[in-house]
Amino acid sequence: MVALPFNSRRPRRPPAMAAAGDRALRARATITALVVFVLAASILSLGVGAAGVSLPDVLWQLASGEALGLRDRVVLFDIRLPRLLTGLLVGASLAVSGAVMQGLFRNPLADPGIVGVGAGAGLGAVLAIVLGAMLPPAVLAVAGMHLVPLAAFLGGWASTLVLYRVSTRRGRTSVATMLLAGIALGALAGALTGILVYIADDQQLRDLTFWGLGSLAGASWAKLAAAAPIMVLALIAAPVLARALNGLALGEAAASHMGISVQRMKNLAILTVAGATGAAVAVSGGIGFIGIVVPHLLRLAMGPDHRYLLPAAALLGAGLLLLADMIARLVIAPAELPIGIVTAVLGGPVFLWILLRRRGIVDM
Amino acid sequence: MLDAKNIDVALGGKPVLHNARLHAKAGRLTVIVGPNGSGKTTLLRAVTGDLPHSGSVHLNGQDTRRIPAWALAEIRAVLPQASQLAFPFTVHEVVRLGLVGATALRPDAAQLPTCALERVGLAGYGGRYFQELSGGEQARAQLARVLLQVWQPVVDGVPRWLFLDEPVAALDIGHQLQVMTLAREFARAGGGVVAVMHDLNLTAMFADDITLMLDGQVLAQGGVGDVLTDANLSRAYGCALRVCALPRANEAFILPQAAEIA
Numbered sequence: 001m002v003a004l005p006f007n008s009r010r011p012r013r014p015p016a017m018a019a020a021g022d023r024a025l026r027a028r029a030t031i032t033a034l035v036v037f038v039l040a041a042s043i044l045s046l047g048v049g050a051a052g053v054s055l056p057d058v059l060w061q062l063a064s065g066e067a068l069g070l071r072d073r074v075v076l077f078d079i080r081l082p083r084l085l086t087g088l089l090v091g092a093s094l095a096v097s098g099a100v101m102q103g104l105f106r107n108p109l110a111d112p113g114i115v116g117v118g119a120g121a122g123l124g125a126v127l128a129i130v131l132g133a134m135l136p137p138a139v140l141a142v143a144g145m146h147l148v149p150l151a152a153f154l155g156g157w158a159s160t161l162v163l164y165r166v167s168t169r170r171g172r173t174s175v176a177t178m179l180l181a182g183i184a185l186g187a188l189a190g191a192l193t194g195i196l197v198y199i200a201d202d203q204q205l206r207d208l209t210f211w212g213l214g215s216l217a218g219a220s221w222a223k224l225a226a227a228a229p230i231m232v233l234a235l236i237a238a239p240v241l242a243r244a245l246n247g248l249a250l251g252e253a254a255a256s257h258m259g260i261s262v263q264r265m266k267n268l269a270i271l272t273v274a275g276a277t278g279a280a281v282a283v284s285g286g287i288g289f290i291g292i293v294v295p296h297l298l299r300l301a302m303g304p305d306h307r308y309l310l311p312a313a314a315l316l317g318a319g320l321l322l323l324a325d326m327i328a329r330l331v332i333a334p335a336e337l338p339i340g341i342v343t344a345v346l347g348g349p350v351f352l353w354i355l356l357r358r359r360g361i362v363d364m
Numbered sequence: 365m366l367d368a369k370n371i372d373v374a375l376g377g378k379p380v381l382h383n384a385r386l387h388a389k390a391g392r393l394t395v396i397v398g399p400n401g402s403g404k405t406t407l408l409r410a411v412t413g414d415l416p417h418s419g420s421v422h423l424n425g426q427d428t429r430r431i432p433a434w435a436l437a438e439i440r441a442v443l444p445q446a447s448q449l450a451f452p453f454t455v456h457e458v459v460r461l462g463l464v465g466a467t468a469l470r471p472d473a474a475q476l477p478t479c480a481l482e483r484v485g486l487a488g489y490g491g492r493y494f495q496e497l498s499g500g501e502q503a504r505a506q507l508a509r510v511l512l513q514v515w516q517p518v519v520d521g522v523p524r525w526l527f528l529d530e531p532v533a534a535l536d537i538g539h540q541l542q543v544m545t546l547a548r549e550f551a552r553a554g555g556g557v558v559a560v561m562h563d564l565n566l567t568a569m570f571a572d573d574i575t576l577m578l579d580g581q582v583l584a585q586g587g588v589g590d591v592l593t594d595a596n597l598s599r600a601y602g603c604a605l606r607v608c609a610l611p612r613a614n615e616a617f618i619l620p621q622a623a624e625i626a
């Protein structure tokens with residue numbers, strides 16, 4: 001136990017490899033592998049579908065200078081490409097908003113679906129589907145197909161604001177209050193949605209059911225244009241939060257002593273979650289488990305450092321959603337399953353397996 | 365120089381600190397002592413801005429409320445009493461969180477977490493999960509993180525500060541001495557250290573200045589000999605205490621047994 005003088009210590013030599021417990025290299029390797037995975041899933045996704053347009057044929061035609069047939073062009077550029085991009089963005093948004101919310105709440109089980117943001121977005125969408133028809137024609141003409149996505153986004157945003165107002169006192173957000181308020185908000189939104197379902201006619205019920213189960217089938221350039229900017233903004237904001245979320249793992253006081261403007265970062269985190277979740281729910285309905293399973297798997301693989309976790313979650317979320325979408329398209333082709341069913345069937349057991357393997361995380 | 369004046373804190377409507385003050389000089393180890401519930405930790409948390417309070421806190425001549433969080437983190441690190449860590453970080457990753465500001469830009473930054481772990485006697489613990497450590501080891505890992513944040517006690521002639529809330533409470537006697545020695549080394553190198561302590565003998569052994577608290581107020585403030593007196597301690601702790609001195613170094617120690625003998 002010799003006290004070493006300060007200032008005098010310089011490391012004797014740089015270590016040849018990373019220090020024990022430093023998982024940065026593993027994280028970088030994981031991210032590299034995920035980039036390859038997403039690229040492969042994207043190429044596969046372009047080649048799979050009910051229309052039987054095969055990607056090698058199309059590429060061959062392009063390479064040999066032949067003009068693409070009209071049908072191939074429509075299938076590829078107007079159906080599969082927007083669907084691919086929507087899947088990438090929605091998967092990334094769901095996974096990143098899950099990871100951000102879990103970091104904010106310091107709880108690996110927190111998820112936008114749990115704190116009522118998803119329910120709020122859902123209520124907005126249902127309102128638009130059921131009551132949209134009663135709007136003046138002029139408004140309908142302007143809003144058009146943007147009505148449901150827009151309402152879902154506004155619902156998610158509004159519920160986040162209410163949540164925030166309820167659980168923030170004198171500039172401090174209480175995580176416990178926020179979780180409880182989220183449960184209340186979710187129940188309220190669920191009840192209002194239930195009332196609307198009673199009012200709905202048969203066609204609207206069909207729309208509601210499909211939307212609620214989640215699907216990428218309705219993906220189009222127009223829908224993408226309405227929702228993509230919000231999702232892209234949220235994905236750009238997420239890396240800014242990484243250091244703050246790492247600090248918050250030690251508690252708010254410790255984070256602020258590390259030089260993090262805690263309240264500002266919490267505001268940004270809440271906006272990011274609302275934006276990413278609202279916009280994702282808007283284009284694709286309720287797709288569960290991506291936001292909770294993806295960050296879990298990544299923490300197991302490479303540790304919880306948010307500087308790597310957030311980009312990795314975006315990649316894994318995007319890739320997994322593309323895979324789920326391919327399964328949804330192939331299982332009962334030429335019809336297709338709602339993607340929410342696929343993610344629940346795959347994600348539910350994985351989630352239970354994680355809980356069984358590491359019971360400790362529930363207490364953390 | 366740390367100068368906190370007229371600090372009033374009320375928790376749940378009940379006044380906990382009244383007109384408390386705290387002075388600490390860079391280059392010295394200042395210890396806050398007092399019985400349970402006297403407001404030691406409350407005073408430290410008010411001074412570090414964790415509790416809403418009235419009064420003023422100046423650090424290195426600047427009002428701390430006017431210094432942005434990132435700039436404050438460059439000159440001051442705070443060790444909390446105990447903290448719960450969310451998510452399975454390794455010890456190395458927890459310590460690495462202390463790499464902020466200019467320290468993170470040093471060319472040897474990547475090796476500093478390992479050096480910090482060596483300093484607190486946790487060499488080789490970097491690869492373990494923080495949650496798997498014992499309470500005392502967790503406390504020392506947190507100390508390594510805090511040390512890393514203010515790695516050089518003086519930067520460009522400006523002293524940096526360590527605020528330690530019961531840094532040795534969970535430690536065995538060997539590690540208590542090690543941690544207190546670290547704190548003293550930091551002060552000797554020009555930095556400022558403010559620590560809340562329970563152990564009067566460690567306080568007598570390591571402190572340069574002492575603030576004695578009782579019922580939310582400062583009972584005595586000054587050098588070891590001025591504050592650690594029979595009268596002060598007996599009054600503060602509500603029992604007979606006698607301050608004795610080691611024959612050779614004239615270093616104070618406190619034994620309840622001694623009061624009975626006298």
